[in-house]
Structure formats: structure tokens, C-alpha cells
Amino acid sequence: MNRHTRHEFFRRLAERNPSPTTELEYASEFELLVAVMLSAQATDVSVNKATRGLFAVAPDPARMLELGEAGVREHIKRIGLFNTKAKNVIKTCRILLERHGGTVPRERVALEALPGVGRKTANVILNTAFGEPTIAVDTHIFRVANRTGLARGRTPLAVEQKLLKVVPAEFRRDAHHWLILHGRYTCLARNPRCMDCCALDLCDWREKNRRATV
Numbered sequence: 001m002n003r004h005t006r007h008e009f010f011r012r013l014a015e016r017n018p019s020p021t022t023e024l025e026y027a028s029e030f031e032l033l034v035a036v037m038l039s040a041q042a043t044d045v046s047v048n049k050a051t052r053g054l055f056a057v058a059p060d061p062a063r064m065l066e067l068g069e070a071g072v073r074e075h076i077k078r079i080g081l082f083n084t085k086a087k088n089v090i091k092t093c094r095i096l097l098e099r100h101g102g103t104v105p106r107e108r109v110a111l112e113a114l115p116g117v118g119r120k121t122a123n124v125i126l127n128t129a130f131g132e133p134t135i136a137v138d139t140h141i142f143r144v145a146n147r148t149g150l151a152r153g154r155t156p157l158a159v160e161q162k163l164l165k166v167v168p169a170e171f172r173r174d175a176h177h178w179l180i181l182h183g184r185y186t187c188l189a190r191n192p193r194c195m196d197c198c199a200l201d202l203c204d205w206r207e208k209n210r211r212a213t214v
Contacts (some may be wrong), residue, residue, distance in 0.1 A: 020177035088116030140183025148202030
């Protein structure tokens with residue numbers, strides 16, 4: 001894609017969805033942090049089912065710490081890697097209380113120092129909670145960026161760095177959500193819905209025309 005094509009690509013995504021956001025359910029920065037931590041190798045639907053009960057009894061670090069690892073585990077036991085995630089949630093709550101006054105830090109270094117929080121999770125928090133123009137490259141964004149020619153790269157970090165350079169500034173804040181939703185519902189991994197794509201003519205994928213007629 002060239003500069004004009006990239007701008008048109010995001011203009012169309014914005015036209016379809018002017019106010020994109022995460023599908024994770026949360027009522028505070030802390031709840032978003034926990035939800036994103038739990039979402040690794042799990043669907044947003046499964047995370048939301050678990051956190052509805054979890055956040056009802058433990059909506060902040062102090063009460064989550066009181067609930068304890070066993071209590072957290074009981075609420076999230078149907079999510080993949082629940083044992084490790086429960087441990088990380090409790091460790092993170094302790095650090096939030098001891099080092100950050102119970103609040104979620106806004107600095108990348110501080111976020112990535114939390115157990116269970118890597119670059120992708122930190123980017124989600126910085127973008128969704130604090131409005132920073134970051135882009136968390138998950139499997140959906142990695143696929144869409146490479147398949148369409150928007151920003152090709154061999155690693156998530158390479159794709160992230162390229163996206164931050166080529167996504168027009170006016171679309172950068174919401175690009176993360178547009179790309180995830182496009183990958184989740186249209187540009188699917190195995191059976192992409194090219195016939196429903198608003199940017200079919202802009203895409204560089206060689207298979208697009210065949211897929212659009214299937």
C-alpha cells in the first residue's frame with residue numbers, strides 16, 4: 001500500500017465504525033488491566049464471562065488481594081492458563097498497592113514490570129485506558145497488516161514499528177481497534193470474508209479476488 005491507499009483504508013474503517021473500542025468489559029483502568037492479562041490465549045467472550053463475577057467481588061487491587069490466588073483461580077478456571085494468570089494477577093495487585101498507590105501506572109516501563117504484562121498488554125493499556133496512539137500487535141493485526149500490505153514484517157514488533165510510521169496520524173489512536181476488529185470479523189485467518197470487505201480494492205493480497213467470488 002502507498003500513502004494514499006493507507007489513508008483511504010483507514011478512512012473506510014472509520015466510516016464503518018467511528019468509535020471503535022475493545023470488546024473486553026471493564027469499569028476502570030484496573031479492571032481493564034486484569035481483563036487484558038486474562039485475555040492471552042483466550043477469547044474476549046470467555047474473559048468477560050469470568051470477569052463479571054470476579055469484578056463484582058474484587059473491583060480494585062486491595063479487594064483482589066484479599067480474594068487471594070485461590071479465589072481468583074475459582075473465577076477464571078475456565079480460561080486457558082488460569083493457574084499462571086491467577087498468580088500474576090495477585091502479584092500485580094501487590095505491586096500496584098506497594099509501588100503505585102493502587103493505581104495503574106501510565107508509563108510503559110512500569111507496566112511491563114508487572115507480572116504477566118508484556119509489550120502487547122502494555123500497549124493495550126496505554127491506548128485504551130490512557131488514549132496513547134500505541135498499537136498492540138496481536139495475531140489479528142499481524143495477519144491483517146501482512147496480508148493487505150499495510151505494514152509487512154516478520155515479527156509483531158517489526159509490524160508494530162512499521163504501523164506507527166505508516167498509519168496516518170489522524171487514525172493512529174484508533175488504528176489498534178479497527179485492525180483487531182477487521183481481523184476478527186472480516187479478514188479471518190482461514191476463511192477471510194473478502195466479499196464483505198470495505199477495502200477489497202485497496203488490498204494487496206493475491207487471493208482476494210478468488211475469495212471474493214467464493
